[in-house]
Amino acid sequence: MRKLSILALACIASLCFVQCAPEKKNPPDGWTYLFDGKTLNGWKPVAGEAEFIVEDSTIVGVAKANTPNTFLISEQEYGDFILELDIKVEHKTSNSGVQIRSNYDPEGKKGKGLVYGYQVELDPSERAWAGGIYDEARRGWLYPLSLNPEASKAFKFGEYNTYKIEAIGNEIKTWINGVETAYLIDSTDARGIIGLQVHSIGNPEDAGNKTYFKNIRIKTDSLKPTPFKKEVYVVNNLKNNLSEYEKQTGWKLLFNGKDGEGWVGAYKDSFPDFGWTIDNGILTIEASDGKESANAGDIVTTREYSAFDLSFDFKLTEGANSGVKYFVTLSEGNKGSAIGLEYQILDDEKHPDAKKGKGGNRTLASLYDLIKAEKQPRFTKPIGEWNKGRVIVYPDNKVEHYLNGVKVLEYQRGSEAYRKLVAESKYKIWENFGEAPKGHILLQDHGNKVSFKSVKIKELHN
Template sequence: MKNLKTLALLFGLVLGFSSCKSEPKEKTDGNWRNLFDGETLNGWKTVMGEAPFEVKDGVIIGTAIFNTPNTFLITEETFGDYILEVDIMINHPSSNSGVMVRGQYDQSGRGGKGLVYGYQIESDPTDRAWSGGLYDEARRGWLYPLDLNPDAKSAFKMGEWNTYRIEAIGNEIKSWINGQEVAYVVDDMDKSGFVGLQVHSIYDEAHVGEKTYFRNVRIQTEDLEPKPFKGDVFVVNTGYNELTDLEKQNGWKLLFDGESSDGWVGAYKETFPEKGWNIKDGVLTIQGADGSESTNFGDIVTTEMYSAFDLAFDFKITEGANSGVKYFVTLSEGNTGSAIGLEYQILDDERHPDAKMGRDGNRTLSSLYDLKTSTKQARFVRKPGEWNQGRIVVYPDNKVEHYINGVKVLEYVRGSEEFRELVAQSKYKIWENFGEAKEGRILLQDHGDEVSYKNIKIKTLQ
């Protein structure tokens, strides 16, 4: 069986190489303008790394070389709003690539060696399969990993030509691969920049000579007609408390309007706290106090109850902060202190002692507090003072998922044998049927530390 798989892979690679010759699209096609003439690299330049680009049979070919940084072939012209199409083919898992969108270049970066940074629509040939996702090169990291749109992970085909469509219009960036809707990001960091094609750095000599292929690079910059997404695709919005038409169409609602406390009250109270919780410039902030749990200004909860839902929220912590977002809060326990509920932990893992308590890290950021540890990587977490995106998905069958910055970090099933065993080993074992309520409120915790929130949105699931 192993030999058959090897033969199949080699056969696929041979087909890929034999089909490398370009079949260029018509040069005159509506408002499209070719950025690549099919014969030369006129209008392009190579920056950062030393990987070579050449033109053969109407195709741009980038070749990986050993021990050099990422190499980018970038347009000498810059663009603002546009629709871009490009075909990409990759034949080896080491040939990570991507398309810079409104790319930026700092000639003085890296000690005068130059630095490319900004939006990149990914070509990911690994098993992770995040092709079409949005990566903020040399800046914020992943903005749209494909854990947010797992159905699109199969869109990119290894050893075949893949047609990318990328729209950068206003503050929206959307991507398609082979007609499949992939990423949708609302962000206003860069208004204009170059188009760039990447050959990724390699540090394994076995991968020297692997090639990445590009053809049919064309752009529209006038009379743009955006192509609307039609599917139930998650939208990442780094702005403040606004929903796109797609989100409204798919049932999303804001839990915080950016201006008022509508929809929220103090836990065990009938009104919103008069002190401690502040709303300013579209941000909801719990004021820092003495670091103690729910003894200062108090938790706040939604006035509505939820059962199956998709909840997303942006949060920003201060150094050493501890807080949490709880769900299935019933307020029926009659306890003192913080209300009881399942908790998405919010914590400065490096500076707060709670990160070393509990069992196996189950009190760290994005974990199911005191129950299950999140399997996050440090590179996907942003520092105190920067915005992180949290997400909790509760399906109608009681499966639950936690995400941090678009990456899924844990899952479990409420009421399952495994879940009840976790509860029996936790601080929650004294509460009968903990975490198994049919419905409950969403809670933002006052733990005596300053934490800010925006873009709190929810969608009920059927």
């Protein structure tokens, strides 16, 4: 048998290498890879000192002690897009996120640099809000996953998770591993950078923990919105607006932003001709003397509701008191504000009512005089800023209160526990208080200036 020459062997080896080497994957039609798998070209680290390295076609973010949040940001800005990437964390403290349509101010934080804007959360903690939408270094949580708790199971710790982020027009939607996660409508930023976060760490022993990012790809042309298949709550920050998706899933505006259509004064046949004003899409009860329903009076919906999901934005002035009541029957004939279950609206710091009642059950977002709202200060907007209230009454009479997307209390209308609370409250003089099968929605005049917008409702059925 003839021996092959060294040259022939070299040629065969070269041919085998060409034919057998793994072929570099091309992106699907219309997509572009933002990471070449080898270098950090097109990206730059800012705002902190955590390290970003490339290993095995993956960007690896390495946590570092004594440094603020660090971001690897794109050098290019993007407007409308669909972004997909795979992310993995291997330590419960490795909070992270993906910045989209975000901003970078190199002079921020005294020249250390500041990244701010929309962030799609990566949360491996027990809270499990991965896929929710946060406003980094600005407004805080916009879409906490308490609004879509079923989706909290989508994220897999210690495994790669495929994130899909769709930003088209004012709508931002997220998916994790194919699960519909968050739906935000917001007009604050229409374009900006994309960024990968390595969060600051509180414990130096967590230094060196890694977050992995790979297969980062984007589509910017010929975009078609992906409809959500299931019904999820939409955080819609456009004033008095309903998206087509909200309309299709049963939402209706209770306040049209222009006039008092659908509302009348409590115990009256028409909308009050003084006290309540509508200006630039905002409904305001003007200040009088701080007394309960002693000036223009409360207003109520002309329709009655039984099971529903009610949302409303409200803004307090300093020291103000008001409320949103539900299951208002107007049958008690009492003086002052009409009787009903009340979502308390209050300046907890400056109004004396916060210290009355029992155990804080007259504070902001509480079921007034019955159940205290368990809320964290970070989820309460300051006086003069808009807060989001929400009340859900299920067909089985379970009730939930939310403040800025976070559930703060729940109870069961008509239960033994509920009736015990009523018996110990100011409402004990009314038989079967709060147990009517249906009632009006009420906005309260308590003599203080309080504003409302984006009041919407969805009726619920078995």
